[in-house]
Amino acid sequence: MPMKSVVVGLMIAGCVAAAGSLRVDAQTPAAQRTPGSVERNLTWPEMKTKEAQTLVAKARELAKNDLVWEAQDACLEDGPAREPDGRPRMDTLMEPLKVFDNLYYVGFEQIGTWTLRTSEGLILFDTLNNPMEAETVLEPGLRKLGLNPADIKYIILSHGHGDHYGGATYFQQKYPNARVMMTAADWEMIARPRAPGRGGNAVPLPKRDMDITDGQKLTLGDTTISFGIYPGHTPGTIMNGVPVMDKGTRRMWVIPGGALQVPNRASLQAFEHIINDYFKPLQPEMFFNSHPQTMNDGVAQLNQIRKNPNGPNPLVYGKERGARIMDIWLACRRAWVVEKEATATN
């Protein structure tokens, strides 16, 4: 396992906003959790306003008995929690894994890159923390999975935090045919000089290449990906709809960049728009992003897939539950926005 010996530096605390609300407690009833290693003591939020209470009640109803863990996680004030990046990264490097017929994971337990294989080449979703990880973890990981990094056609950056764009410059320099995509708002955000005294992340910025727009579709060979933008985690955080093959069956995967952070009314409107107009019609069945420990205990699920690659994929919720998950998101994100508006000035 030569990759385990890679010394990984430059910890980037780009996405830790949701980590503060995470509590680790072993007392959560097992029936309410996705089976796995991350234990979260989750409860339903206590709201003061009638409208927010009604919305949370709606989320509880939608959760039935089979989505309680997911719903309580999605109904946290700042969106789904994540395990803090407290452990040494080199100890949390995962073996590269084929997760679906044409979707692969390379990276750490906390952060990684998803790679989609299409009939015309590869699409990368995020790039790890920095060029060194791109060179010593991501590129060799792809090769180990039988993928050729020279086939990368697009690199889609979910948002402008270093743990997502950090490795992009490496690929831009080594594989100049790979196009790098991010929203204009986040290209502009990362180009702004950092406030003095704010700990600089020393990650080289990728060269601005393609802009992602709201409602955009990107087709590569047999695969078309859709994009929605919802400001909140950053000014231009995206969500993607991506078709994936699961043992020969086509299923839609939604990638919530920024993990459902919807801090205000403008963010909520964009969020409701992209869910209702773009992603619900796709009838998605899977929901995970570049942080496997966020939203669905992905590390445990990845390990389960590694152990039993021919079994049913634990990341698949199915269409009926997928529709309920998105309605739960809508109810809980709206609940927190109306709650905060009502309690902010009065």
Ligand SMILES: [Zn+2]
């Ligand atoms: Zn982030």
